[in-house]
Amino acid sequence: MVKEKQIEDILPENTLKTRVPQEQVPRVVKPAPSRYRNEIAKYIVHRSLDCERCGKCIEVCEFGVHVRKPGFKYFSEPNHHLCIGPNCEKTGHYCVAHCPKGALQIRENPMYKVLGDFRWPADLILATWKMAETGDVPPEAYDYDYEGGNSGGGFDRLRFKFPKQPPVKLREDQIDTSILLNKRGDGRPEIRIDVPWYGGGMSFGSVSNVTQLSKARAAVAFNTFTCTGEGGYMERMRPYDDHVITQVATGLFGVREETIQRVPIVEFKYAQGAKPGLGGHLLGDKNTPAVARMREAVLGISLFSPFPFHSVYSIEDHAKHIDWIKHVNRRALIATKVSTPTDVDMVAVGSYSAGTHIVHIDGGYGGTGAAPDIAKKNIAMPIEYAIGKVHNFLAAEGVRDKVTLIASGGIRTAHDIAKAIALGADGAVIGTSELVALGCVRCSRCESGRGCPRGIATTDPELSAKMDVEWGTQRIINLYSAWQKILVGILQRLGLRSVSELRGRTDLMMHLDYTNDVPAKT
């Protein structure tokens, strides 16, 4: 990160005057259990009236499913969510088999199929919750499939080809997961982030300030970034200035000279993967007094960000924008967020030549606070196709090592990040996963009325109060921590010393729908 001394050298005087002391957040994993009373279980344990309360089940179960409180005659409701299901039979600790009266039954929870969708199946949601709770990889016994989803294409059909023995034996601490964000060598700070991802732009308005702050604090802990989204910069975010990206999007909501000057990275958002070519839209209900004040808008009206930037018709215009920001903030790196049209490769190269440090491509299946359903599914290509296209084109133009390529839009897991990097990205931007860590069930109701019923993507004061910043921060830190472990595990098995060695290594993967008989290029 940029050291204070350097900042003093380059920050404008007025920014230095208003700069607040930067807060540190320790990168410590602590348990952060669900904030809901009842966990959603994969299996249900049913105890029939034949039970003689012998307590054998408590004895054999390794997971603490069966509970009888001291002094009680009857059992409490089992901890269904701790049960690993019929697979337990192999362990020899299967309560159903041990029950002398045959009074126990274990079956799949019918409610399980209600949770999740093709892209985020129930297994993935529960595994993400587990990681956010414990900070570790979900225990193998639970057999969660947390590599990806069931969408039947893209990341969900790509697999790493792990050798039986890694070609190089490496200890976990020898593996580097950091990436460099400024590769231009233009004298601007060479910012390095400790993990190959940073948090996506979610505006205050689309999510609550607790959510935004939790994301920012987790970014501090992992020496990475979070992005303001297009909705202004909350004063409460200022202690984390060094880990915040100010987004400049077409509506220019909350974009002021000082919000540009405070941060190390400024992101131009040209389009969003979930609604490319349509602009942004905050429905009137979510334009609460606080939001209206920050966006300098009228309370209660729907706020639109147009598409496109009406001042950008060409790469030259884009360059003009970048020059403007670079002039306003002399230490800032520039990120350019674009979606994935057919000519995304041209856009990326053009953006590089305009002076951007980070090209951020956002695929069609990415998250959103509100988007027309027709746009989510149909416009622009999924990120899996765009990464290789851009990576190869940048390489062919000889500028691949001068720009950082960041992929987003449907990256849900540490495996997805690794696959995106193997396809050619340097790193990833994540968004939905952080929200799932905070308890999102993907009910798709972020946009209407009071907003998210789970208190995450809402500005309603009562709903936002369902979560506090400490807990939110810890959940995201835990998720990041588990992901880092998974990522290190992948690199270790592949015998790679750093995540940047994985970039573009498509030869280390296979596709389940293909014959996989193309000889590797040497």
Place this chain on the structure above:
Amino acid sequence: MPEKYHIKTQPIPPRRPRIGKHGVVDWREDCARCHNCVKKACVYDRYRQEDEYLRKLSDVDSLFFDCMGCFSCVQDCTKNILRLTINPEYERLGNRYWKPDIIKTTWLQAETAKIPVSGAGYRGPFSGQGFDSMWTDMSEIVRPTRDGIHGREYISTSVDIGRKLPFLALNGSQSAAALPPLVSIPMPLIIDLSSPAHTLPKLDPLIEQTAADTGVIAIMDSRYRPAKDGHLENIAFFLSPDSPPVPDELLRKTRLVEIADSPAVVERIKAIKKIHPKIVVAIRVELTTAGIGRAIELAGLPEVEVIHIVADANGNELTTQKPRFLKDMTRQIHTALVEKGIRDEVTLMAGGGIALPEHVAKAIICGADLVTINLPLLVALECHLCDSCRPGTPCPARLEKIDFNYGVGRMTNLIAAWHDQLIEVMGAMGMREVRRLRGDVGRAMFFENLEEETFGKLYGKRKTD
């Protein structure tokens, strides 16, 4: 400034109880009667009417299924007695092609006339069959739009139906030959004949009014007589070989007529043109295994103006075990006509399997000038597509009891919502004219091409399913 195409809409609530996706099952015997019951905290206030609802139960087939599936009450209930479930009635809606989600979104649009908007990202499969195996393109920085920057209100969705001259031969300042008649409609959509399985004679006057209100054209049986003569402009009679002829004076007031394909099709066109020279004649070509060849053959005839290709209700080729899909068949016909250099001379209407607004844009990208629909309008009237429209079988949507204003309003709302969504995707593509979208596959990306370019090169051949 010319008058803008605008469809007047108003919210039309459903007649029947809503069939939602989720429902909460409540094991009441374990209830602790907490004072801070989670039901009171429901963000959507879904429980408020519960008691009254259970007391009335006026419709026994309607359970309490208006839940949004957020799991909040389920996860917070003190006694853990609430469970979320998928409504089995919801899962029974439609069929393999017309999935419950399609029915639900159509109902919503028919009710509100609004573009469905939701939060969180896309939830569905990576790609799929038919129209789900392509994506539309968008424009960004290097080509902000194809037609220049413009507001949504400047995007034209009107199309011309009829034969166009390949070139103009001028005699002085006048055209040497008379220009063939053209019919313009403000949206690339025609209401097709109801499928025989879903024919409900009572619906025809509603369709007539809807066509008049939205400015599109409805294809009607030749026996149908519109309520108002003024509506004849929005009606195209369908003349099959065995249907009774339409009186000449009625035919003269229409702009478009459709005839069934037959060996004597040219004579038929000539006979109709004799009665009404300014009428445009469309030929209905069923997409059987011979359909594509026949459509291409017909397009080569100088008398043929419009070809209406029709697949089955699910967009599949007829009379074959391994059917091709409408999108691919349309592309094949379009490409063949382009290669022959006659594409601009005929109008191609494509029908069958158009279930969602994106299908309109995608079918046009694949080469159709406009699309024809019938089932979506039926679904707008709360039809479940249960496929049991037989005399004596009760209709779950009670379509026989439909009110005129309700029916017209719902169908109009749906068309308006589709129109708005067509404009959204065109806006993203940077297109100002739907006429220019026709056959512009450069504005789309196809699954098989993207797969080959991305993974085919790296991982060999794609395994066939």
